[in-house]
Amino acid sequence: MSLLFSTRSSGVEVRRLTLGQKFFAFWINHVRQAMHSLGELWRTPMASMMTVAVLGLSLTLPVTLHVVVKNVQSINHSFDEAAEISLFLESNLSNREVKNFIKRLEIMPEVSSVSFIAKDDALQEFKDLSGFGEALHYLDSNPLPNVVLVTPSMKFRGPQAAKRLLHKLESTREVDIGKLDIEWLERLNAVVRLMEEIVYTVALLLLCAVVLIIGNTIRLSIMNKKEEIIVMKLVGATASFIQRPFLYTGMWFGLAGGMLSFIVVTMMLWWLESAIGHVAGIYGGQFTLTGLLFSEFLVLVGMAIGLGLLGSWVSVFRHIKEIEPDKI
Amino acid sequence: MIKFEQVSKTYAGGVKALDQVSFHLKAGEMAFLTGHSGAGKSTLLKLLSLMERPSVGRVLINNHNLNDIHKGQIPYLRRDIGMIFQNHCLLMDRTVFDNVALPLVIEGYSRREIDKRVNAALEKVGLMHKVRCYPTMLSGGEQQRIGIARAVVNMPPILLADEPTGNLDPELSKEIISIFEAFNRAGVCVLIATHDLGLIARMKYRTLTLKEGRMINDGLIHEEEMAFS
Numbered sequence: 001m002s003l004l005f006s007t008r009s010s011g012v013e014v015r016r017l018t019l020g021q022k023f024f025a026f027w028i029n030h031v032r033q034a035m036h037s038l039g040e041l042w043r044t045p046m047a048s049m050m051t052v053a054v055l056g057l058s059l060t061l062p063v064t065l066h067v068v069v070k071n072v073q074s075i076n077h078s079f080d081e082a083a084e085i086s087l088f089l090e091s092n093l094s095n096r097e098v099k100n101f102i103k104r105l106e107i108m109p110e111v112s113s114v115s116f117i118a119k120d121d122a123l124q125e126f127k128d129l130s131g132f133g134e135a136l137h138y139l140d141s142n143p144l145p146n147v148v149l150v151t152p153s154m155k156f157r158g159p160q161a162a163k164r165l166l167h168k169l170e171s172t173r174e175v176d177i178g179k180l181d182i183e184w185l186e187r188l189n190a191v192v193r194l195m196e197e198i199v200y201t202v203a204l205l206l207l208c209a210v211v212l213i214i215g216n217t218i219r220l221s222i223m224n225k226k227e228e229i230i231v232m233k234l235v236g237a238t239a240s241f242i243q244r245p246f247l248y249t250g251m252w253f254g255l256a257g258g259m260l261s262f263i264v265v266t267m268m269l270w271w272l273e274s275a276i277g278h279v280a281g282i283y284g285g286q287f288t289l290t291g292l293l294f295s296e297f298l299v300l301v302g303m304a305i306g307l308g309l310l311g312s313w314v315s316v317f318r319h320i321k322e323i324e325p326d327k328i
Numbered sequence: 329m330i331k332f333e334q335v336s337k338t339y340a341g342g343v344k345a346l347d348q349v350s351f352h353l354k355a356g357e358m359a360f361l362t363g364h365s366g367a368g369k370s371t372l373l374k375l376l377s378l379m380e381r382p383s384v385g386r387v388l389i390n391n392h393n394l395n396d397i398h399k400g401q402i403p404y405l406r407r408d409i410g411m412i413f414q415n416h417c418l419l420m421d422r423t424v425f426d427n428v429a430l431p432l433v434i435e436g437y438s439r440r441e442i443d444k445r446v447n448a449a450l451e452k453v454g455l456m457h458k459v460r461c462y463p464t465m466l467s468g469g470e471q472q473r474i475g476i477a478r479a480v481v482n483m484p485p486i487l488l489a490d491e492p493t494g495n496l497d498p499e500l501s502k503e504i505i506s507i508f509e510a511f512n513r514a515g516v517c518v519l520i521a522t523h524d525l526g527l528i529a530r531m532k533y534r535t536l537t538l539k540e541g542r543m544i545n546d547g548l549i550h551e552e553e554m555a556f557s
Contacts, residue, residue: 002404002407003392004389005485008485231417231430233403236431236434237434238434239403241434
């Protein structure tokens with residue numbers, strides 16, 4: 001409705017739309033404006049492509065680092081699974097006591113699986129593999145203890161939790177000593193954590209750069225359209241009407257930058273895969289590089305769009321206010 | 329319709345652009361606003377479209393005090409006022425149609441309504457056949473008429489024109505003024521700022537004369553009086 005003239009009606013009222021039609025028209029309007037912004041970018045292909053390339057490369061580095069961290073973590077996790085606790089049992093236990101102890105272990109929530117190596121089996125294996133076979137015949141009794149190998153359940157595989165579990169198991173009557181070699185695990189974890197911190201700090205800086213790049217691009221585009229903005233303000237455009245195309249431009253930049261970085265990272269992984277396979281082969285390891293999942297792709301693109309909107313919003317918020325028709 | 333009550337405007341730096349100006353323009357009235365450059369004509373128009381705020385006094389449109397209108401409402405106020413500028417302020421990279429349609433697009437009219445109204449507005453200024461042209465392909469007079477079409481396309485009750493004939497020869501000026509007269513006959517309140525005294529004298533409309541920010545004459549100016557000034 002008109003502000004000054006109660007009998008004058010405005011555009012929306014003339015149309016007398018139902019609520020559903022209004023809702024529909026709202027989205028149609030937004031799509032139209034989004035397409036208009038895309039068309040504007042299309043009309044200056046070189047400039048737009050340069051901006052998208054800068055954004056894409058700025059996003060590529062954090063994404064690459066993320067992939068590296070993810071793969072290192074997966075290596076780390078595969079080592080974690082080797083976190084096994086060996087329990088050497090007291091030698092004076094009867095078979096029944098040993099069986100009971102294993103049963104007790106199996107029902108503990110901290111324990112995922114238990115395997116028992118009887119001392120006779122161990123001796124046999126030792127005879128077969130060590131080459132001392134004949135010499136061992138001279139022993140009167142089996143000097144080896146019964147051994148229980150405990151694999152902790154998922155939650156108790158971290159170094160701290162595994163250590164606590166070890167202490168708990170050691171304190172039982174049946175166990176003579178327990179062993180858990182976790183120092184190297186702790187070191188590896190610490191290194192991985194440090195790497196993660198570095199990666200996320202660098203990523204944060206680069207994401208800030210993306211916001212600034214988009215903000216600056218939008219600022220230039222606002223300056224270029226100064227005349228148009230003044231005219232629009234003169235004929236009664238609200239701030240949000242003027243801002244919307246710029247916000248859409250920021251969104252498109254974000255989307256295109258995100259897609260580009262995804263393509264670059266995917267190509268890079270494809271390129272590196274054979275080289276990494278070669279290295280892993282030399283070390284006799286089986287290692288496959290994990291690329292970006294679909295969900296990660298969505299997060300990447302979503303984040304890029306978010307950053308694009310943020311950058312353009314910062315710029316729009318600051319600069320459109322400054323352009324007022326009274327300056328002409 | 330338009331009422332100034334003891335309005336003064338002092339710009340930052342102490343320049344007094346308007347000094348206790350009072351007048352009342354009734355609904356459906358057409359008037360000229362004249363004076364030398366720097367007499368305050370533009371400032372007066374800017375106060376009406378809220379490009380500037382008065383330092384002292386009240387400006388009223390349709391009995392609404394413009395001092396009560398806050399920043400967020402200014403766009404809606406401007407939709408009620410058609411404004412025409414000396415440099416016509418057209419968007420050079422858009423067609424005549426898009427230029428004239430701009431106020432309607434902003435207000436959210438439907439495509440069909442926009443077509444209808446833009447055609448009607450262009451017909452009134454006699455430029456229907458230029459609808460697909462770009463402003464750069466038009467002459468100065470035609471560009472000014474496009475500016476007028478844009479100002480009237482959403483049928484505002486008030487038209488403000490700042491030197492609309494400033495760049496035009498007398499023949500074209502007359503044409504432009506006759507377009508304004510046609511709108512005035514349709515009930516639109518028209519206020520035209522101009523320093524083209526010859527034009528005013530021929531027209532015999534009410535004339536507000538400003539001199540160094542003061543209103544020195546409110547009424548008809550005749551050619552004889554003009555000779556002295």
